[in-house]
Amino acid sequence: MASLLRDRLFLVWALLVAVTLLSSQIGGTSGVAWIGSPAAVTVAVLSIAFAKVWMVMFTYMDVRGAPLVLRVLVTAWIALVLCGLLAVYFGALG
Amino acid sequence: MDKSFHASTRSQRFLVWLTIVLAVVFAISYVGLMRFFPPPPASLSAEEVAPLYSEHNIRFRIGVIFGLISGGFLVPITIVISLQMARLEKGVPIWAILQALTGVVGTVFVWLPVLVWGVASFTAERAPELTLLIHEFGWLLFITPLSLFPMQLLGIIVVAFTKDEPDGHSAFPRWMGYLTAWQLVQSFGGPIAVLFKTGIFSWAGLLPFWAPFALFSAWLAAICYTVLRALRHQQQLAATGG
Amino acid sequence: MEPATLSPDNTGSLRPEPPGGHIPGEAGVWILLFGEMTFFALLFGSFLLYRTSDIAGFTASQAHLSKAVGLTNTLLLLTSSLFVAKAVGAASRGDTGSAPRLFRFGLACAIGFIALKGFEYYELLERGIVVNSHVFFSFYFGLTVLHLGHVVIGSVLLGAMSVATGKLLTKPSHIALIESGGCFWHMVDLLWIIIFALLYLVE
Numbered sequence: 001m002a003s004l005l006r007d008r009l010f011l012v013w014a015l016l017v018a019v020t021l022l023s024s025q026i027g028g029t030s031g032v033a034w035i036g037s038p039a040a041v042t043v044a045v046l047s048i049a050f051a052k053v054w055m056v057m058f059t060y061m062d063v064r065g066a067p068l069v070l071r072v073l074v075t076a077w078i079a080l081v082l083c084g085l086l087a088v089y090f091g092a093l094g
Numbered sequence: 095m096d097k098s099f100h101a102s103t104r105s106q107r108f109l110v111w112l113t114i115v116l117a118v119v120f121a122i123s124y125v126g127l128m129r130f131f132p133p134p135p136a137s138l139s140a141e142e143v144a145p146l147y148s149e150h151n152i153r154f155r156i157g158v159i160f161g162l163i164s165g166g167f168l169v170p171i172t173i174v175i176s177l178q179m180a181r182l183e184k185g186v187p188i189w190a191i192l193q194a195l196t197g198v199v200g201t202v203f204v205w206l207p208v209l210v211w212g213v214a215s216f217t218a219e220r221a222p223e224l225t226l227l228i229h230e231f232g233w234l235l236f237i238t239p240l241s242l243f244p245m246q247l248l249g250i251i252v253v254a255f256t257k258d259e260p261d262g263h264s265a266f267p268r269w270m271g272y273l274t275a276w277q278l279v280q281s282f283g284g285p286i287a288v289l290f291k292t293g294i295f296s297w298a299g300l301l302p303f304w305a306p307f308a309l310f311s312a313w314l315a316a317i318c319y320t321v322l323r324a325l326r327h328q329q330q331l332a333a334t335g336g
Numbered sequence: 337m338e339p340a341t342l343s344p345d346n347t348g349s350l351r352p353e354p355p356g357g358h359i360p361g362e363a364g365v366w367i368l369l370f371g372e373m374t375f376f377a378l379l380f381g382s383f384l385l386y387r388t389s390d391i392a393g394f395t396a397s398q399a400h401l402s403k404a405v406g407l408t409n410t411l412l413l414l415t416s417s418l419f420v421a422k423a424v425g426a427a428s429r430g431d432t433g434s435a436p437r438l439f440r441f442g443l444a445c446a447i448g449f450i451a452l453k454g455f456e457y458y459e460l461l462e463r464g465i466v467v468n469s470h471v472f473f474s475f476y477f478g479l480t481v482l483h484l485g486h487v488v489i490g491s492v493l494l495g496a497m498s499v500a501t502g503k504l505l506t507k508p509s510h511i512a513l514i515e516s517g518g519c520f521w522h523m524v525d526l527l528w529i530i531i532f533a534l535l536y537l538v539e
Contacts, residue, residue: 004355009418009421009422009425010418013415016386016414017411017414020407020410020411020450021407022365023533023537024350024403024406024407024536025535026537026539027403027536027537027538028398028403028536028537029537030460031537038366038539039539041337041537041538041539042538042539045533045537045538045539046533046538047388047393047456048533049529049530049532049533050459050530052526052529053526053529053530056417056522056525056526056529057522057526058419059421060374060417060418060420060517060518060522060525061519061523062360062515063360065357065358066357066358066360067356067357067358067359068356068357068358070357070359070360071367074356077373077374078430081373081377081380084377084381085377085380085381085384086509088381088384088385088388089387089435089518089538091388167503185522255509255513260463267364268362268364268509269363269364269367272363272364272365272367272368273364273367273368274517275368276367276368276371276372277370278489279372279485279486279489280372280375282482282485282489283482286478289467289477289478290467290468290474290478291380291468293386293471293474293475293478294379294478295384295474295478300378300379300382301478301482302409305375305378305405
């Protein structure tokens with residue numbers, strides 16, 4: 001059990017690193033040519049970032065084993081902030 | 095338990111209420127009379143700053159008078175917090191001493207800016223550049239000094255996490271330790287205002303003003319509540335045990 | 337007082353597992369975590385809001401940042417988070433040998449982050465880029481200095497935890513504190529993940 005848990009943390013780390021490398025390829029001016037539009041880059045980059053945040057909170061912080069209230073709260077917070085930031089990016093407040 | 099602490103619970107409750115009353119007076123003079131809420135932008139020119147003090151000059155100066163009377167509102171609660179900390183510490187109450195001394199010296203940064211703004215309003219018809227200088231001095235004095243505040247909070251955090259009293263009876267339940275830790279982490283935004291004249295990092299912005307203002311108000315209300323709750327319990331103990 | 341917690345249970349943890357699930361750290365630390373994360377979310381929102389009014393200026397300013405430096409710092413914090421997660425696990429199993437060592441590995445990554453950030457600041461200042469060069473750099477310096485302050489506080493915590501876990505922690509409240517400290521460090525990591533995306537990658 002304990003060694004499985006240790007493996008899980010390491011696997012999540014490897015996944016986080018891979019996703020970070022991917023998003024750093026997508027992001028920036030170089031990524032626009034590859035992906036298409038700046039807006040697509042931003043949506044991709046921010047979605048990946050908040051997916052990473054979810055992984056960090058659920059595995060490293062161990063929210064995975066927390067009561068349902070906290071799991072829902074964490075996931076809702078992440079979804080809310082991501083949607084809020086994208087709304088601001090697309091000029092919902094301007 | 096030491097009998098001398100029982101004898102002083104009534105005085106301690108009086109001091110907490112003194113803090114609450116003085117804080118209300120300070121808030122009224124700051125918001126209502128000096129009208130510095132929200133703060134004037136840090137980017138104002140001399141010509142824009144001068145009218146802040148020359149228009150409604152007498153109202154502003156009355157605000158200064160009440161600000162100077164009530165500006166020490168943190169001293170009574172600081173002393174009570176330290177008495178409550180000393181109860182829970184073993185041996186020489188070093189964290190209580192640190193909390194009391196840094197808290198008492200730190201209160202200077204509440205009433206001294208009021209006096210500096212008072213100087214700005216005292217001869218409001220002077221050259222605008224001079225008023226700008228003293229205005230900026232007052233604001234940076236109010237928002238940016240940090241050195242003492244984290245030390246004061248550190249003592250409270252240590253006691254909250256090391257005490258041997260159940261949370262329900264202590265002035266420092268564990269959640270208060272975390273709330274105070276948040277306050278400590280957050281307080282580092284203040285000095286950043288030295289770098290910025292506009293935007294959310296300037297002295298009128300989210301980081302140095304609004305966030306610390308909101309959190310500090312909540313923290314002060316919370317610690318007044320937990321201290322009063324703890325004092326009530328100690329009074330009951332004294333009544334039944336004595 | 338609580339003899340059940342003195343010996344590891346069947347999951348190898350010194351803390352009893354409540355049936356409904358176990359709150360990481362303890363309930364109180366989530367005041368700090370959600371509070372601080374929401375505060376940063378407001379800062380992130382302000383950044384994107386200011387950005388909408390001068391997209392060309394923000395894009396041109398972003399080109400002055402080195403994506404490689406930001407990427408390296410992200411990897412450093414991700415790695416330190418892995419060490420800290422493992423260290424907290426070791427501490428709660430009562431492994432007084434590896435917990436302090438893992439905390440020190442995490443601290444080493446944190447110091448690497450601070451050094452690289454210092455180098456990045458030095459490089460920008462050398463090229464004459466300061467806080468008021470452009471609103472983008474106001475946010476860049478404001479956000480990263482604030483975050484760096486969190487990294488420094490977190491590093492002090494990691495050092496303290498590496499000392500504290502050197503001896504066996506038997507009180508559940510002490511293990512809760514270690515878990516809370518670990519959660520604070522993971523929060524520092526995840527805030528940087530978002531800052532990296534916003535400052536270096538958003539187009």
